[in-house]
Amino acid sequence: MPEQVIELTSVRRDYPAEPPVRALDDVSFGVARGDYLAIVGPSGSGKSTLLNVLGLLDRPSSGSYRLDGIETTALRDGARTRLRGDRIGFVFQSFHLLAHRSVVENVMLAEIYGGHPRKGRRERALAALDRVGLGHRVNFLPDRLSGGERQRAAMARALMGGPSLLLCDEPTGNLDSRNTGAVLDLFDELREQGLTIVVITHEREVSTRAGRRVRITDGVLVEEA
Amino acid sequence: MHVRDLAGEAVAGMLARPVRSALTTLGTVLGITTLVITLGVAATAGNQIVGRFDELVATAITVEVPETTNVPLVAWDSLERVTRLRGVVSAAAVAESKDSANLSVRSNDLVDPTSVTTQTLTVLAATTGLPEAARGRIVRGRFYDAGHIRRADRVAVLGDQAAKMLGITRLDRAPAIFIGRHAYTVIGILGDLRRERNLSTAVMVPPTVGKQFGLRDVTRVLVNTSLGAADLIAGQAPDALSPGNGDMLQVVAPPSPTRARDQAQDDVNALFLILGLVSLVVGAVGIANVTLVTVMERVAEIGLRRSLGAARRHIAAQFLLESTLIGLAGGVIGASVGVVAVVAVSAAKQWTPLLDVRLAIGAPIAGAVVGLLAGLYPALRAARMEPVDALR
Structure with a gap:
């Protein structure tokens, strides 16, 4: 396993328009294993584009993106999908839990694509829920949970299958300050367990807890001290 | 992706909105019921005619x-x-x-x-x-x-x-x-x-x-x-x-009795057959419509699944299977209602009900095929969706 989980070199992303919109301009940075990185910036700065590129949901127009040492820009759709499922755990602002499925079923969803064995899936999901401190809510429907609990369930789902990277898009955007604190505490714990975390946020409270902080403005990435 | 997982997801998707799914099956139920009754009663009545021929003329x-x-x-x-x-x-x-x-x-x-x-x-x-x-x-x-x-x-x-x-x-x-x-x-x-x-x-x-x-x-x-x-x-x-x-x-x-039987089979009421087929088409359009609405409602879910590593074919397979299951359910219900109706008609007329096993088995399959065809376009739409757009 290479030490660098993410390695971006001169990544550009242009959106076809008249004139073309350059959402990412020559972005280069690396994230080492165990890093806790916050990407901050105002809306419209290119944060979402960067997240989509990092999450293999979008392809850069030019440049190189290596995930776990694998050059992703040359991969075909299917291989990118597999890589995404195997190596990246997503945490969304709006949780994206299926309303009709219990918490544990939502977490188990993470393993139905790709070649994970069916056997022991529930146990692994329960373990993931334990890890985020939601072991007492496994059979609840998502709408019976608080916002913080929902986000923790989503994080348990992201942790299933042992991803190399936890990619979080405004994870606390829909949470009050108390729940935000709980989620951030969880990030700290996960980082101590050696997980690599990239958080996109515009909230100061979130970015200050991260070990590293980069700011993106008009598509240009700047490392902050 | 394991087949059982796919089936589980499709069933869960169908059961997430049970009332809608039930209403969606109605068109197929009507179509299949009409077809089974038409064919079943025609076969039963045809057999009665042959029976009378046997008794009077054939001897x-x-x-x-x-x-x-x-x-x-x-x-x-x-x-x-x-x-x-x-x-x-x-x-x-x-x-x-x-x-x-x-x-x-x-x-x-x-x-x-x-x-x-x-x-x-x-x-x-x-x-x-x-x-x-x-x-x-x-x-x-x-x-x-x-x-x-x-x-x-x-x-x-x-x-x-x-x-x-x-x-x-x-x-x-x-x-x-x-x-x-x-x-x-x-x-x-x-x-x-x-x-x-x-x-x-x-x-x-x-x-x-x-x-x-x-x-x-x-x-x-x-x-x-x-x-x-x-x-x-x-x-x-x-x-x-x-x-x-x-x-x-x-x-x-x-x-010879076989010819009498052939003639009786020709008497199948074509009008009712057409009616049944039209109901089936209407049922298919209904399934297609509802599945399309469902796809649009579940854009976020599609995005989530893509982020979890689902390929386009997994998304397509899930929606296709959901619409097929709805069609199959309609076919099973329709076949059952149709068979009961044929037996009831036979009982009322004191006929011996004659049910072709192929009809009883074929009717649910026909319903499933209707669902499958109806799901093609919505499934394609769902699969074509870009994960970036779906998660927005």
Whole structure:
């Protein structure tokens, strides 16, 4: 396993328009294993584009993106999908839990694509829920949970299958300050367990807890001290 | 992705909105029900028609004997050889001629100017087995027997219509009829004929008596066989009746049962079939519509699944399977309702329900195919969705 989980070199992303919109301009940075990185910036700065590129949901127009040492820009759709499922755990602002499925079923969803064995899936999901401190809510429907609990369930789902990277898009955007604190505490714990975390946020409270902080403005990435 | 996972996701997706799914199946249910009822009732009714054919026509054989000048082709006593054949239920020999077809018959000698007392009726000579061979019933009195024939008694049996025309309703006073100038005692009335219905307006006399009217030779032999024996007897009867000259006799045998069945199957009501197919198409459009709405509602879910590593084909397979399951459910319900309806109709009509196993199995499959076709476009839409757009 290479030490660098993410390695971006001169990544550009242009959106076809008249004139073309350059959402990412020559972005280069690396994230080492165990890093806790916050990407901050105002809306419209290119944060979402960067997240989509990092999450293999979008392809850069030019440049190189290596995930776990694998050059992703040359991969075909299917291989990118597999890589995404195997190596990246997503945490969304709006949780994206299926309303009709219990918490544990939502977490188990993470393993139905790709070649994970069916056997022991529930146990692994329960373990993931334990890890985020939601072991007492496994059979609840998502709408019976608080916002913080929902986000923790989503994080348990992201942790299933042992991803190399936890990619979080405004994870606390829909949470009050108390729940935000709980989620951030969880990030700290996960980082101590050696997980690599990239958080996109515009909230100061979130970015200050991260070990590293980069700011993106008009598509240009700047490392902050 | 494991097949069981795919199935689980599809079932969960379908059950997430149970009322909507149930309503979506309605079109398919109606279409499949209509088709099953139409085909089932047609098959059942067709079988009934064939059953009646079997009973009445498929067992009736008529042997026509051509007229000859010198030696008769079929002797009166040769009938015995036919009744001995295995498979023959009843048989009778009949003599009829053009001369005897229009004889004036009257029931008394009074000349009543106010009513027509003289009737022009057919007189024919027949052996004693005629009531059974014509599948009739002696309504009153009795048929003549071998003794009457041997003694050449001047007795007659009337067909029920003939008796009515002649005004003969009761036999206890031994009424007489006059054929030409001779009187004959009416000893019985034959009615309820299910074969040779023209006998109901005829006067039947023993063969020994018939000679007076020129009814010398057997012109026709009526044979009834047991079910399925008609073909065999049709081949054997001519030789039994007229050894050596069998090929000169004309045998009128019933059409083979399969042809009767084919004709009955052709009677399937095309209108109802079209109605069922139209309902199916409407059902398919309904499924397509609802599935499309569902896809649009579940854009976020599609995005999530893509982020969890689902390929486009996984998304397509899930929505396709969901719509197929809805179609299958409609097919199963429709087939069940249809089968129950066919049985109910049969019970009401006292028919034997005839259900083709292929229909019972094919109907749910047809429903599933409808669902599959209906899901193609929505599934394609879902699969084409870009994960970036879906997660926005």
